Amino acid sequence: MINKDSDNLVVVDGLTFSHGERLIYDNISLSIPRGKITAILGPSGIGKTTLLRLIGGQLEPDCGHIWFDGHDVPQLSRKELFELRTRMSMLFQSGALFTELDVFDNVAFPVREHTRLPESVIQTLVMMKLEQVGLRGAHHLMPSELSGGMARRVALARATVLDPELIMYDEPFTGQDPISMGVLVSLIHSVNETLGSTSVIVSHDVHEVLSIADYVYVMADKRIIAQGSPEQLRQDQSEQIVQFLKGKPDGPVPFHYPAAPLEQQLRELAGGESAGK
Amino acid sequence: MIANALQQIGRRTFDVLATMGFAVMTYMKVVFGFSRMSVFVPLLIRQMYVVGVQSLLIILVSGLFIGMVIALQGYQVLVSYGAEGSLGPMVALSLLRELGPVVTALLFAGRAGSALTAEIGLMKATEQIASLEMMAIDPLRRVIAPRFWAGLICMPMLATIFTLVAIYGGKLVGVDWLGLDTGTYWSLMQAAVEWKQDIGSMLIKSVVFANVVTWIAVFRGYHAVPTSAGISKATTETVVQASLMVLGLDFVLTALMFG
Amino acid sequence: MDRKKQLQQRRVEIAVGLFVVMAIASIAILSVKVATWGLTGGQSTYTVYARFDNIGGLKERAPIKIGGVVIGRVASITLESQYYTPVVELRINSMYDEIAETSSASILTSGLLGEQYVGITPGFVIDDIAMLKDGDYINDTKPALVLEDMIGQFLYNQSDD
Numbered sequence: 001m002i003n004k005d006s007d008n009l010v011v012v013d014g015l016t017f018s019h020g021e022r023l024i025y026d027n028i029s030l031s032i033p034r035g036k037i038t039a040i041l042g043p044s045g046i047g048k049t050t051l052l053r054l055i056g057g058q059l060e061p062d063c064g065h066i067w068f069d070g071h072d073v074p075q076l077s078r079k080e081l082f083e084l085r086t087r088m089s090m091l092f093q094s095g096a097l098f099t100e101l102d103v104f105d106n107v108a109f110p111v112r113e114h115t116r117l118p119e120s121v122i123q124t125l126v127m128m129k130l131e132q133v134g135l136r137g138a139h140h141l142m143p144s145e146l147s148g149g150m151a152r153r154v155a156l157a158r159a160t161v162l163d164p165e166l167i168m169y170d171e172p173f174t175g176q177d178p179i180s181m182g183v184l185v186s187l188i189h190s191v192n193e194t195l196g197s198t199s200v201i202v203s204h205d206v207h208e209v210l211s212i213a214d215y216v217y218v219m220a221d222k223r224i225i226a227q228g229s230p231e232q233l234r235q236d237q238s239e240q241i242v243q244f245l246k247g248k249p250d251g252p253v254p255f256h257y258p259a260a261p262l263e264q265q266l267r268e269l270a271g272g273e274s275a276g277k
Numbered sequence: 278m279i280a281n282a283l284q285q286i287g288r289r290t291f292d293v294l295a296t297m298g299f300a301v302m303t304y305m306k307v308v309f310g311f312s313r314m315s316v317f318v319p320l321l322i323r324q325m326y327v328v329g330v331q332s333l334l335i336i337l338v339s340g341l342f343i344g345m346v347i348a349l350q351g352y353q354v355l356v357s358y359g360a361e362g363s364l365g366p367m368v369a370l371s372l373l374r375e376l377g378p379v380v381t382a383l384l385f386a387g388r389a390g391s392a393l394t395a396e397i398g399l400m401k402a403t404e405q406i407a408s409l410e411m412m413a414i415d416p417l418r419r420v421i422a423p424r425f426w427a428g429l430i431c432m433p434m435l436a437t438i439f440t441l442v443a444i445y446g447g448k449l450v451g452v453d454w455l456g457l458d459t460g461t462y463w464s465l466m467q468a469a470v471e472w473k474q475d476i477g478s479m480l481i482k483s484v485v486f487a488n489v490v491t492w493i494a495v496f497r498g499y500h501a502v503p504t505s506a507g508i509s510k511a512t513t514e515t516v517v518q519a520s521l522m523v524l525g526l527d528f529v530l531t532a533l534m535f536g
Numbered sequence: 537m538d539r540k541k542q543l544q545q546r547r548v549e550i551a552v553g554l555f556v557v558m559a560i561a562s563i564a565i566l567s568v569k570v571a572t573w574g575l576t577g578g579q580s581t582y583t584v585y586a587r588f589d590n591i592g593g594l595k596e597r598a599p600i601k602i603g604g605v606v607i608g609r610v611a612s613i614t615l616e617s618q619y620y621t622p623v624v625e626l627r628i629n630s631m632y633d634e635i636a637e638t639s640s641a642s643i644l645t646s647g648l649l650g651e652q653y654v655g656i657t658p659g660f661v662i663d664d665i666a667m668l669k670d671g672d673y674i675n676d677t678k679p680a681l682v683l684e685d686m687i688g689q690f691l692y693n694q695s696d697d
Contacts, residue, residue, distance in 0.1 A: 056411050085413035096408035098398075102541075110412050113316070140540075245325075302633045317543075330555045369570055433558035441562040444570060463569065468599060468606070471570040478564075 009034045009166055015064035017047075024254060025051055026050045026222040032166075037192055037199040039213035041206065042220055043244065048202040052168045055200070058082045068166070086114060088166040093174060093244040095155035097143040102117065103130070104139040106114070107158045114162065120208070131229060132194075133187060149180025160191055166198045167191070167274055173205040181205075185212055207243055210234070218244065304492075307425050313372070320423035321430075328389045328424070329431030332439070335388055336381060340439040344446025349372060351447075352455055362373055364457060365466035368447035373475040376452060377440035379527050382486035385432055385517035390494035394515040397498025398508035406499075421495050428491030429484070436483035450529045478534050485526060490519040501533070548659050571609045580630045581608060587655070591622045592651050592680025600626055600654045611655060626654060626674075634669045636661045642678035650697045652680060664666040 010032040017025045032038045042048050053059045055066055056199040057073045058193040071084055089110075091149040097106050107126045111117060117125075133153040143151060152172065158168055169188065173181050189212050192199050203209045209216065210230040218226040218233065218241060226233060228240050233241065242248070259265070317522045347368050397420065400406050409416045444466075451457045470476070494515045500510035566672060572634050600608040606627035628635070638659025645652050659665070659676070668674070 053407075056408055058407065082413040082415070084413060088411070089410065090411040092404040094404050096404035098405055099403070100331050110414075113412065239374050321547055323551050325552045325555070330551045333555065333558075355674065373566075373570075431555075431662060432557065434562075437559055437562045437566065441566055441570075444566075466570055467572055472571045476566055476571050 006069065007033055009053050009069055010200070011065075011067040012051075012055070013065040013067065015054070015066065016062075017061045018052065019047070020048070023222060025061075026220075030164050030217050030224060030227070032198060032200055033215065035192075035196055035199050036214040037188070037201065037212055039201045039203060039209040039216045041209055041216055041218045042204060043246070044204055046144045046219060046222070048204075048219065049170050052090060052200065052202055053171055054090065055166075055168065056085065063249075076226060086162070086166065087164055089159040089164040090168040091152070091155050091160070091170060092157045093142075095148075095151040096150055097146075097155055097158070101143075102139070103143070103146070103154050105143050106143065106154060107161055110158065110162050122154070125161065126157075129152075129161050131145070132160075132190075133157045134183075137251055147180075149176050149183065152176070152180075152184060156184075156187060156191065160195060160197075163195055164197060168202070169199065169201040169203070171203055172201065173208050181208060188212060208245070210245075263273050281392060288438045305418055307422050307495075310415070310422055313440045315421065317356065319384050320419075321426055322492065323430055324423045324427035330432065331437040332385060332388045332431070332435060335384055336435045337442055339380065339384060340442035341446040341449075342375060344368065344372065344443030344448075345441070347376070348447035348450035348455075352451060352457075361451075361457060361459045362465055364447070364451045365462040365464075366469035368451070369444055369466045370475060372440045372447075373470065373479045374378060374445050375527065375531070376474075377410065377479050378436045378482035378486055381432065381439045381483060382490055382523040383427075383520050385435060386490045386494070386516050386523065389428065389431075390515050390519050390524065391430070391492050391512045393491070393494040394501065394512045397421070397424070397495060397502035398503065398511050400505035401501060402505075402508065409451055416499075421499060425491050425495055428494070429487045432487035432490070433480055433483040440479060445494040459509040466472070474534075477494075478530075481534070482530050483531060487525050489526060493519045502512045538661045581627045582630055582633065582668075583611065584626050584628060584670070586624050586626060586670050586673060586674040586677050587616065587621045588624060588641075588677050589621070589679040590682060591624060592643055592682055593654070594624065594654070594680060597650060598653050600628060600656060602632070602635075602656050607656070613690060615690035616649060619657055624654065628668075633667065636665050637672070637674075638665055638676065639668070639674060640676035640678065641674045645681070658661075 007029040012028065012030050015025050015028050016023075030040075040048055040051065046264055050059060054061055055068065055073065057076065060074050062260055068084060068088070071080070071083070073084070076084060097103075098109065101109065104126055107129055108122050111122050111125060127139070133156055135150060135153055136155070138146070138150065138154075141152070172184055173190065176184065185208050188199065188201070191197070200222065201209060201213065210233070213230060215235055216228065216230055217224050220240060226236055226238070230237070233245065236242070337408045348364060351364050351367045352361055355363055355367065397406075402418065406420065409419055448459075448462055451458050452462050497511040497515045498508075501507050511523075573627070582683070594610065594613065596610055596612060598610045599606045600610065608626060611625040611627040614623050615621070618636075635656065636659040638661075640657045640659065642655050642657070643652055644655040
């Protein structure tokens with residue numbers, strides 16, 4: 001069953017992945033439509049980033065297929081994989097700027113590596129991209145001199161400098177103040193509009209994601225528990241979705257880490273103490 | 278029972294062979310894998326600066342002092358046999374055959390090796406390595422290869438400089454301080470030291486040590502657990518393992534070349 | 537690329553360049569001042585042989601001297617298969633190619649405890665005496681003095697008196 005859906009750039013089919021002994025994905029399937037912003041929502045620690053790495057071919061699934069424009073990513077040779085990766089890019093959570101290069105060189109890096117454009121063209125291209133993220137004036141700064149939000153904007157400029165077909169955002173809003181969050185939201189939106197590229201956002205920031213995504217998958221407990229457009233999700237009445245979207249402390253996802261009842265444990269502690277005396 | 282044991286042996290052998298094969302392939306890729314010279318050479322020069330030039334000071338200072346100490350101690354022993362004329366050969370041979378390459382490798386492991394491990398480990402922790410991979414750039418070629426080559430080139434150079442400085446340090450103590458004749462110091466040294474055997478062994482040893490130390494340093498970093506505890510552990514392991522490997526291999530090489 | 541970056545790059549390149557020059561200079565000084573190349577400093581040589589009764593503590597690579605001047609080195613020491621006489625292969629610098637056949641070779645010691653070397657005393661040269669050529673044997677040899685033998689001899693002579 002080759003799923004060469006022309007509407008979907010990426011199709012994940014029956015994917016199972018485990019990290020050592022720990023099962024992370026249990027037979028999940030999802031598809032990412034071309035030219036749209038698809039979001040994958042879910043609580044922290046369930047391996048959302050892992051999904052992006054699987055799509056990028058950095059990790060291999062236990063079984064299942066990951067189709068990227070008709071290529072099954074886990075089956076590709078290293079060379080083919082590298083060729084495929086020139087068509088995608090990823091914005092890492094930390095920005096992952098190269099610490100020994102300044103802002104300009106960071107953005108110019110993929111261009112210099114993959115093309116042989118003359119320096120003047122690179123200059124123009126990089127400055128345009130920096131202008132787009134509003135940091136043209138900061139081209140000479142080193143990554144250590146940037147704030148977290150600025151670093152992520154530089155990383156966004158770098159990720160889009162070669163106009164990739166697929167941009168993957170790994171937790172782009174985590175740890176940002178409201179202003180830079182707003183800046184990033186509008187940047188992601190405008191990048192998607194101007195480049196016409198496909199975007200995947202992995203995040204747990206519900207409101208920001210719902211405000212820009214075209215289609216949303218909600219993941220929990222190794223599976224996809226809900227999917228649909230932001231409106232559909234807002235109307236969903238299932239307890240798990242409501243808890244996650246509204247941020248309630250207790251619900252199907254328990255507040256307490258599994259433990260013996262409190263009373264019993266206290267009694268044991270007290271018992272142990274009196275026995276010690 | 279026996280079949281099981283045989284299967285175990287077979288599987289172990291297979292595992293060992295697979296690991297070795299993988300190691301050899303990685304090595305070949307790092308050593309011969311650089312893509313474009315126009316990209317590689319600037320990276321190499323940058324790393325030679327970090328690995329070589331910045332290690333120069335510690336190499337010069339320790340070389341001077343080690344040469345002076347050998348001369349002082351050697352003189353005390355030799356003078357009681359009336360053989361202080363042999364100070365030159367003693368200083369030169371002990372430095373060329375053993376101390377030059379070994380001490381340089383140990384200092385290099387501590388100065389440059391630990392820095393390499395920490396740098397690469399941090400690049401991994403801050404997702405720089407992963408982001409290279411996602412840009413379809415092989416980190417083995419872009420990050421590891423220039424650092425490895427820099428170590429490979431710089432260590433024999435550092436060992437040579439170390440040895441020369443130490444011989445002059447020995448001359449400083451033996452001739453200028455203890456009053457040995459300059460002519461005796463140099464001419465007896467020259468009579469005792471032979472290019473192929475002694476300088477050659479210094480170069481061979483330091484090339485071998487450079488391979489081992491730099492390899493351990495870059496791969497401890499590359500496979501470090503990307504947390505602060507993981508990186509500090511990897512850095513320590515680099516220095517400990519590299520030093521032990523150098524000392525062990527030194528014995529093996531000495532036994533092969535002079536045994 | 538802006539100017540500051542270029543300057544920095546230049547500084548790095550100059551430093552690495554200096555480092556390389558320093559290393560090359562070091563190996564050159566080591567080669568010239570500290571070591572000799574091969575047995576005779578890389579110059580061409582010719583080989584002659586000498587049979588000794590006893591070579592004492594002579595080692596390979598020991599110097600060969602005429603009047604204290606080093607003219608070559610011992611290349612190898614072997615035992616002749618028939619009579620078990622030690623044969624020493626002497627590699628002599630081609631510069632010194634006028635050593636008469638009548639010259640004698642002896643194994644001497646520099647100082648009381650020093651290394652042993654082969655001393656050559658040049659023989660007289662008359663018209664019909666040829667010079668040593670590659671592959672020749674020096675016939676007139678004096679064995680190494682072995683301290684124990686000397687002491688033994690000395691005691692023997694004493695008791696004779």
